[in-house]
Amino acid sequence: MPIEPRSSQPPSGPLPRRDHLLVSTRRPHGTAGTPVLDVVVPVHNEQDDLEPCVRRLHGHLARTFPYPFRVTIADNASTDATGTIGSRLSRELDAVVYTRLDRKGRGRALRTVWSTSAAPVLAYMDVDLSTDLNALLPLVAPLISGHSDLAIGTRLSRTARVVRGPKREAVSRAYNLILRGSLQARFSDAQCGFKAIRGDVARRLLPLVEDTGWFFDTELLVLAERAGLRIHEVPVDWVDDPDSSVDIRATAIEDLRGVWRVGRALAAGTLPLDRLARPFGDDPRDQRVAGVPRGLARQLLGFCVVGALSTLFYLLLYSLFRTGVSAQAANAFALLVSAVANTAANRRLTFGVRGRTRAVRHQAQGLVVFGIGLALTSGSLAALDAADPRHAHGTELAVLIVANLAATVLRFLLLRAWVFPDRRARQAHPAPDAPAAPAHRAAGPAAAGRETYPTDRQETIR
Structure with missing residues (x-):
């Protein structure tokens, strides 16, 4: 009984759904x-x-x-x-x-x-x-x-x-x-x-x-x-x-x-490792429904954890920068540094994107999201200065926390829909006329060489 050869090129795309093996009866x-x-x-x-x-x-x-x-x-x-x-x-x-x-x-x-x-x-x-x-x-x-x-x-x-x-x-x-x-x-x-x-x-x-x-x-x-x-x-x-x-x-x-x-x-x-992803079983509730994003609960949890840590990091940086520069400059510097760290953490932990592919583009898009957050928080500081020029430092921090919470919702939506869209789902369910990805590309960068x-x-x- 010779051993039947298999192709040395691993199949492309995700793994098929896990099914019971169809086996012959015992001889x-x-x-x-x-x-x-x-x-x-x-x-x-x-x-x-x-x-x-x-x-x-x-x-x-x-x-x-x-x-x-x-x-x-x-x-x-x-x-x-x-x-x-x-x-x-x-x-x-x-x-x-x-x-x-x-x-x-x-x-x-x-x-x-x-x-x-x-x-x-x-x-x-x-x-x-x-x-x-x-x-x-x-x-x-x-x-x-x-x-x-x-x-x-x-x-x-x-x-x-x-x-x-x-x-x-x-x-x-x-x-x-x-x-x-x-x-x-x-x-x-x-x-x-x-x-x-x-x-x-x-x-x-x-x-x-x-x-x-x-x-x-x-x-x-x-x-x-x-x-x-x-x-x-x-x-x-x-x-x-x-x-x-x-x-x-x-x-x-x-x-x-x-x-x-x-x-x-x-x-x-x-x-x-994404080539080893498995779809769920044959329960209709497990199947992907068009127009309904998947993994929302898990992504929200990851985003909240990363956001909480980023907020603490931002406040620490702001307090350090504030000792030497104005409130607006301290806010901008703290947001810039924390935004880069936040994008990298959300990329890996929240949305499961690994490797260096598109990393520079993701950071650039993250900076755009940062600009929106900067506009919201800077506008809040400007409004506070106009309302009370002699406000206390604690009031200033409270206003920034509220402004960051307001920007958080918008940031999550932008990250999910624009920066890290669910491309794997679209690849797993391509359009009827979409050509299949070449095998050498689907195998991933680690397969090269x-x-x-x-x-x-x-x-x-x-």
Whole structure:
């Protein structure tokens, strides 16, 4: 059963609506036909564990999995008898495929096989089978049903049952605390070797993942979570492999470097995560109605938070400038500085615009909005001077607060309708005669100069 190739160019536009997979009924032994599930077992020099692992996994799937499946042995540059054993297993067992890569790296092996697999659900597990296989069907069921985009096994849930030493336990929990503190990750267990992903999501997400080693899992999950994809977690029973060859120190250093790289890319907004956006489900209430803007409540909340902080920043600047210049000059300087900061914050936090594209134009439009606010507040100050030339400083601040509140409503409307219009909605629902965006443009700036996958030479044996 050869692995059907997929196009190396990721599809353009947002992801389609998440639907239940249309799968064929089970055939004898559950192994014939196009596989619904492709379970990848990445290996490097695993001649002792490979055969018992594959036979146990194959037997479990044949007994319990109700759809056609495939087990893919991904040999990443083994130098022992792993290749010979993998080739023999592919000949002896139905729905077992052996493929060899020329270079090491668990992430590289997974990306290469997942990028070429036609199965709608892709999974992987470590060769030591530390995770109880009874969690496999609960892992992939939410992906088949269309409920979730990715699924992970977690050893850190209260209902998980884990047997391992204190050193590995401490390292695992410390790493997840680092992810929560630095990348705001909400998933509980990044490194458990028991994960699954829908094929359509993998084709969009894999080109954005740079790591080819142990950090591959974490990067995949962080980008998926930041893009708003749904990650399902399954508590697992897990027994540590005392003979594991993983170098904890080297892996930790590699992971920390990956955390820094991904965090920097997310802060700079250079990742085109909008291509991973999902529409809502099939409930008619979730569909976009023409003429009705979406995300209003969330944008209002973000705008209010940014506005409150900007107002405090403005008042602080005004009080500082007022000690050396006139009220009108202090107001103009404070508004100018706070306007630039306000536009940048609303661009990223309120309206979800990332990257440097159109940033200069947005700031220029923001300055126009600033001019309107300046006219309102300066006019208020002029009116106050005309009414009471000897007014107190507190009165002056109160007038400015009222004037800024009046300008806030107009500023929000201008930002929403003019500076940051909802272009993604129009792209998702183009006019009937509108041409489709070229694939190289839809892929986003981060795709430029990136290698396409699979790049590694691989030999597949069935």
